[in-house]
Amino acid sequence: MSSMAKDKEKSFLLFSSSFSYREVKPSSLLRRFRFVVFVVLCYVLWLRLLFFTFPPESSSSSERSVAGGHRHCRLSRSLDACHPDIAPFYIHSIHPRFNAALMQRCLARPASCDVCPHVGHRGLGRPLLRLPLRADDVVGTSWYATHPLAAEMLFHHRAERHPCRTTDPEAALLFYVPFYAGLHAAANFRQKNHTRGDALAVDLAAHLSSLPSFRRHGGRDHFLTLGHASWNFMRSPAYPDLGTNRLLLLPEVANMTVLTVERHPWEGHNQFGIPYPSYFHPRTAAEVAEWQAELRRLRRTHLSAFVGGLRSDEDKGSIRSTIMNQCWKSSRCIPVDCEAARHECGDPDRVLDVMRRADFCLQPPGESFTRRSTFDAVLAGCIPVFFSEHAAYTQYEWYLPGRPENWSVLLQRDRWDRVEEELARIPRAEVERMRETVIALIPRMTYAHPEANRSELGFHDAVDVALVGLTRRIRASLRREGGVKAT
Numbered sequence: 001m002s003s004m005a006k007d008k009e010k011s012f013l014l015f016s017s018s019f020s021y022r023e024v025k026p027s028s029l030l031r032r033f034r035f036v037v038f039v040v041l042c043y044v045l046w047l048r049l050l051f052f053t054f055p056p057e058s059s060s061s062s063e064r065s066v067a068g069g070h071r072h073c074r075l076s077r078s079l080d081a082c083h084p085d086i087a088p089f090y091i092h093s094i095h096p097r098f099n100a101a102l103m104q105r106c107l108a109r110p111a112s113c114d115v116c117p118h119v120g121h122r123g124l125g126r127p128l129l130r131l132p133l134r135a136d137d138v139v140g141t142s143w144y145a146t147h148p149l150a151a152e153m154l155f156h157h158r159a160e161r162h163p164c165r166t167t168d169p170e171a172a173l174l175f176y177v178p179f180y181a182g183l184h185a186a187a188n189f190r191q192k193n194h195t196r197g198d199a200l201a202v203d204l205a206a207h208l209s210s211l212p213s214f215r216r217h218g219g220r221d222h223f224l225t226l227g228h229a230s231w232n233f234m235r236s237p238a239y240p241d242l243g244t245n246r247l248l249l250l251p252e253v254a255n256m257t258v259l260t261v262e263r264h265p266w267e268g269h270n271q272f273g274i275p276y277p278s279y280f281h282p283r284t285a286a287e288v289a290e291w292q293a294e295l296r297r298l299r300r301t302h303l304s305a306f307v308g309g310l311r312s313d314e315d316k317g318s319i320r321s322t323i324m325n326q327c328w329k330s331s332r333c334i335p336v337d338c339e340a341a342r343h344e345c346g347d348p349d350r351v352l353d354v355m356r357r358a359d360f361c362l363q364p365p366g367e368s369f370t371r372r373s374t375f376d377a378v379l380a381g382c383i384p385v386f387f388s389e390h391a392a393y394t395q396y397e398w399y400l401p402g403r404p405e406n407w408s409v410l411l412q413r414d415r416w417d418r419v420e421e422e423l424a425r426i427p428r429a430e431v432e433r434m435r436e437t438v439i440a441l442i443p444r445m446t447y448a449h450p451e452a453n454r455s456e457l458g459f460h461d462a463v464d465v466a467l468v469g470l471t472r473r474i475r476a477s478l479r480r481e482g483g484v485k486a487t
């Protein structure tokens with residue numbers, strides 16, 4: 001992390017509403033002023049765009065489906081009403097040491113963990129002001145250099161302004177516990193003393209079990225959201241070196257539903273996959289539709305692309321290096337080597353540019369099964385190529401179409417040495433159909449801007465899809481219990 005980048009990040013943090021406690025330097029004041037002017041300008045342009053895409057006579061339509069890019073409107077009485085597929089939920093107000101204080105400590109000491117320099121702007125990270133498709137485009141304020149592990153913060157901030165949120169626990173069917181467990185783990189992964197590493201999770205469990213609302217259903221109507229892979233929170237006596245704490249094995253949490261960017265394929269019965277955040281955080285369905293239309297117009301020049309690197313020497317000879325070598329050798333594959341060119345991989349413009357030029361994006365597993373890159377690929381309309389069913393199919397069941405072959409390719413081990421041959425055999429028409437399915441996935445895979453105006457959003461984003469899934473689960477569970485509220 002260069003100090004210049006840090007300064008940049010600092011100045012951006014100044015605009016983050018909840019964390020504006022840093023002292024203001026004259027140089028950052030100037031930048032701040034420029035940024036404010038930019039935002040105001042964007043807002044004006046955005047209003048203009050809105051006026052053209054949502055003419056006044058259609059303002060009664062709150063539901064705009066952008067799936068497949070075919071926009072159609074359904075009438076709905078109230079713009080701010082909670083969608084019937086989502087149950088009213090209550091957000092527990094837990095002590096700031098479980099969330100806000102973790103974030104503030106991160107902001108104050110960015111070097112203390114990998115995620116820390118990127119949690120500004122309520123978890124969105126640094127705004128990308130250059131990505132818009134055309135110079136005068138307004139979508140710039142919806143693009144951020146979001147860290148892959150920011151899901152728990154984005155989820156929280158979106159949930160806070162969600163139309164289905166209730167402030168009355170008696171009216172709630174679902175209870176959200178906004179613990180930033182991933183951020184805590186990231187800052188403590190070197191902690192060798194297990195008692196200390198587990199302390200915060202143990203505290204949280206003790207607090208929850210003291211609450212009548214928690215005890216009522218043994219925690220089964222409660223949920224947590226994790227920005228990290230679940231195995232980070234499943235340290236057990238059998239695998240003492242795997243994971244930073246045992247949050248998910250605590251009896252209180254074992255009854256809860258856990259949303260995580262990577263579920264444990266075999267032991268995660270109460271775990272459900274949510275997308276890794278990518279770079280696009282739209283505020284309106286119109287913005288999404290515009291991006292989708294742009295992707296459909298693109299002419300793709302390459303068969304495949306691979307953005308990634310070998311994490312260590314151990315990876316040599318692994319599936320990753322097999323894939324990487326094939327990509328390097330072929331003129332039909334664009335490689336971006338994240339070890340040799342780390343800055344390129346951290347540059348969303350570069351990543352999306354490469355992925356937008358290819359039909360297929362290769363997703364070999366790294367340290368674990370899943371990769372954020374899969375979600376970058378979807379955002380770029382690039383068909384993901386998997387090497388394990390646990391890279392997505394067993395992970396994100398609430399989000400994916402029933403038929404994996406309609407939007408992705410799974411290569412079994414015996415084909416790993418001839419990736420290009422396999423991909424080149426897929427007929428053009430089928431590639432087009434698959435790409436269309438991928439592009440249609442974008443809205444539900446996306447974390448809308450946390451400040452999105454609820455009446456303007458007009459599509460179900462990743463948070464909405466999770467809430468729909470949670471609602472189905474809790475309604476089924478209450479029905480089994482014969483609960484009166486299960487209507």
Ligand SMILES: *[C@@H]1O[C@H](CO)[C@@H](O)[C@H](O)[C@H]1NC(C)=O
Binds near residue numbers: 193194195196
């Ligand atoms: C671990 O931390 C706890 C609490 O701070 C302390 O009581 C204990 O002695 C520590 N254990 C070791 C092995 O250092």
Ligand SMILES: *[C@@H]1O[C@H](CO)[C@@H](O)[C@H](O)[C@H]1NC(C)=O
Binds near residue numbers: 209218219251
């Ligand atoms: C978990 O649920 C079971 C019933 O399924 C209940 O007996 C148990 O007390 C619950 N655990 C906690 C910690 O509430």
Ligand SMILES: *[C@@H]1O[C@H](CO)[C@@H](O)[C@H](O)[C@H]1NC(C)=O
Binds near residue numbers: 403
């Ligand atoms: C999905 O796949 C099935 C068979 O694999 C096919 O019949 C169907 O038309 C596909 N749907 C789309 C939208 O491509």
Ligand SMILES: *[C@@H]1O[C@H](CO)[C@@H](O)[C@H](O)[C@H]1NC(C)=O
Binds near residue numbers: 453454455456
């Ligand atoms: C959200 O949009 C509606 C309709 O355009 C507007 O009336 C309302 O003031 C907006 N709310 C916020 C917080 O911007």
